[in-house]
Amino acid sequence: MHVENMYGSSGHAALLPWFAPKALFNADAAAGGPARRACTENTRGELISRLKQWACDTSNSSPIFWLSGMAGTGKSTVAYTLCQHWRSEHRLGASFFCSRNDEKARSRTFIIPTIVRQLLPISSPFARSVVDVDIDVVIPASDCHVEELLVKPWLSAMGSKSEEKLPMVVVIDALDEIEGNDHGPQLIKQLIQAVSASETRLRGLKFFVTSRPHPRIKEECSSIDGKAVYRMEEIAPKEAVEDGYSSMLQLLCTTFALPTFPLSARQQQKRLDTLLKSGVGAKVPNSEHGIDSLYNTILTQALPNIGPEVETSKRVLYAVVTTRRPLTVSDLAPLVVDDTTEEADEEAVCNSLGLFHAVLYISPRDKCIYTYHKSFTDFILD
Incomplete structure (x- = not known):
């Protein structure tokens, strides 16, 4: 048969x-x-x-x-x-x-x-x-x-x-x-x-x-x-640097620009250079320290100290990386309210996700929220 x-x-x-x-x-x-x-x-x-x-x-x-x-x-x-x-x-x-x-x-x-x-x-x-x-x-x-x-x-x-x-x-x-x-x-x-x-x-x-x-x-x-x-x-340090740099460029660079202010490929590369040098010195970019510095910079830019509303964004971030299964915006909204008596605010969740566009995304397939790379989850949970 x-x-x-x-x-x-x-x-x-x-x-x-x-x-x-x-x-x-x-x-x-x-x-x-x-x-x-x-x-x-x-x-x-x-x-x-x-x-x-x-x-x-x-x-x-x-x-x-x-x-x-x-x-x-x-x-x-x-x-x-x-x-x-x-x-x-x-x-x-x-x-x-x-x-x-x-x-x-x-x-x-x-x-x-x-x-x-x-x-x-x-x-x-x-x-x-x-x-x-x-x-x-x-x-x-x-x-x-x-x-x-x-x-x-x-x-x-x-x-x-x-x-x-x-x-x-x-x-x-x-x-x-x-x-x-x-x-x-x-x-x-x-x-x-x-x-x-x-x-x-x-x-x-x-x-x-x-x-x-x-x-x-x-x-x-x-x-x-x-x-x-x-x-x-x-792996030889030079090879690790080259491939690590390219990997970071493709995982993160295309999302560095705000939706209303796109960056050219050269601008994206320049932005990544700046991020990798920030607090990293000459360290290999795909080492843990390099990634940590990169994520620190991204979160610093995404979470300005503008008032109590930023706490909602933090709760959105923590919920995405700790929940057992991926969530949609409507799933997530009731979980991040300040008080359980408050009505879920999906707009606030979407705004928060916009802040984290360099590390989080909504899949067009199932509308669930995911991290671009598992190293970001490790960074948050460490």
């Missing part, structure tokens, strides 16, 4: 409610959110080359590669670049970009089902093996996902194959963004255990995982071969 004729089967259909479309590497632009981007040309060259070589190594290389780095250092940019490359080579097995901004993309429950769903059309034997999985039993028990939904069906499908092909690559970005303090570490632990149980257990499949150096994730990844571990601080 051909794979395309099997999607209607009970096994595959049961996966659909557990599929997270916004977590796919190229989903943001189509969904109306801020588009993910590839690395700036001629940057991250050594790292990208190293990862391409790892993905092609069918001998004794680690089946898992862990890329770590602090927020804003370009991990997702690298992951996006490699997804593009591996897809062009027809070797991208699946992608899952974790994100706090989406309910499914921040939930561990959706990760393996979404990965499995992407692998179905790639391998007919694997698709047939998944049909035999009791999805209704396995899905509620997320601890069983790696073994029961991915490993066993893949082993059943590939175990008897003798031909040696270049492995497919599964990309999981921002593992630390998964909701629940131990969910990210538990998932990487299960992956490591699954692929290390036997050298050929998951033959034909490799995993590229990125995260911040969360203590528990760092502990679980300590068993990965050192050749398959890379820390973003290892």
